[in-house]
Amino acid sequence: MARIxxxxxxxxxxxxxxxxxxxxxxxxxxxxxxGATVIVATRTAAAGEExxxxxxQAGGTATLHVCDLARRAAAEDLVAASxxxxxxxxxxxxxxxxxPLVMIxxxxxxxxxxxxxxxxxxxxxxxxxxxxxxxEAPSPRLLFTSSVTGPRVALPGLVHYAASKSGxxxxxRGAAMEFARHRxxxxxxxxxxxxxxxxxxxxxxxNIADMASAIxxxxxxxxxxxxxxxxxxxxxxxAFVTGQTIVVDGGALIPENAAALx
Numbered sequence: 001m002a003r004i005x006x007x008x009x010x011x012x013x014x015x016x017x018x019x020x021x022x023x024x025x026x027x028x029x030x031x032x033x034x035g036a037t038v039i040v041a042t043r044t045a046a047a048g049e050e051x052x053x054x055x056x057q058a059g060g061t062a063t064l065h066v067c068d069l070a071r072r073a074a075a076e077d078l079v080a081a082s083x084x085x086x087x088x089x090x091x092x093x094x095x096x097x098x099x100p101l102v103m104i105x106x107x108x109x110x111x112x113x114x115x116x117x118x119x120x121x122x123x124x125x126x127x128x129x130x131x132x133x134x135x136e137a138p139s140p141r142l143l144f145t146s147s148v149t150g151p152r153v154a155l156p157g158l159v160h161y162a163a164s165k166s167g168x169x170x171x172x173r174g175a176a177m178e179f180a181r182h183r184x185x186x187x188x189x190x191x192x193x194x195x196x197x198x199x200x201x202x203x204x205x206x207n208i209a210d211m212a213s214a215i216x217x218x219x220x221x222x223x224x225x226x227x228x229x230x231x232x233x234x235x236x237x238x239a240f241v242t243g244q245t246i247v248v249d250g251g252a253l254i255p256e257n258a259a260a261l262x
Contacts, residue, residue: 007235010035012139013086014234015078017069017126018096020047022196023145025054026223027095027230032060034231036091039082043068043096069096070117072125079129089133091234094126095145099161112160119164123171127179135182141234142175144168144188145226146245151190152253165190169245176243185242187233192249195220216251 014031018024020042028038032055040055040062042048048064055062065082067074083089097119100111127142134140149155150162151169169188176186193199193211199220212219229246232238247253 012090014091015039017041023223024095026227030227038062069122075125076129083133090137091141092130093143101157120167140184142186146188188245
């Protein structure tokens with residue numbers, strides 16, 4: 001039997017939403033390093049241009065598509081334009097997400113709509129738009145960045161976000177059943193506490209250290225560690241995996257109580 005180099009995406013075209021920074025940028029960079037042509041989809045042009053430049057400087061291939069996934073038309077245009085420009089679509093990865101910190105009794109209709117539109121409803125819009133192209137792909141993948149917040153844990157001020165991610169996990173399982181007849185696998189990753197630029201804006205060094213102390217591995221995760229979990233799910237080596245989410249949280253969900261970490 002010929003040896004197959006694992007976790008390669010050579011010749012494949014992948015859309016990665018929310019890839020202007022943080023986890024999305026790391027996914028785009030890792031996919032490009034594995035041989036994929038990546039469409040960097042983000043609503044902030046400057047951030048997207050930085051991601052594309054970093055990929056090209058490393059010898060990879062990437063293009064930029066600026067869009068706001070709070071609108072269905074934008075999601076559909078992203079898929080159609082990307083597939084037509086590159087002649088195919090193999091991987092549709094929805095990573096974009098919003099998480100305004102606001103309590104239930106204070107949330108505006110606009111903030112709730114945006115959270116549900118971007119985090120959850122866009123999964124429907126992108127998957128539906130991508131289906132005709134993915135059906136023609138040799139190894140089609142639908143992938144999603146979920147979260148431990150919602151499916152497994154809860155935080156005050158993020159109930160709307162938690163609801164969207166819990167719904168996304170339900171979408172992953174249901175879509176896996178619907179799309180199995182097309183050979184399309186549907187999976188996701190549930191990140192725990194990941195050290196991104198956004199976290200640096202929300203927390204100081206002491207707060208980050210406190211968060212790390214509650215994790216068995218005593219540190220926050222990196223965006224690249226989420227990206228490599230996604231790379232596995234995108235690869236041929238995960239061809240028999242569908243309807244699943246991988247938790248990447250440094251063991252944070254394991255302890256029964258805080259004393260177990262001492």
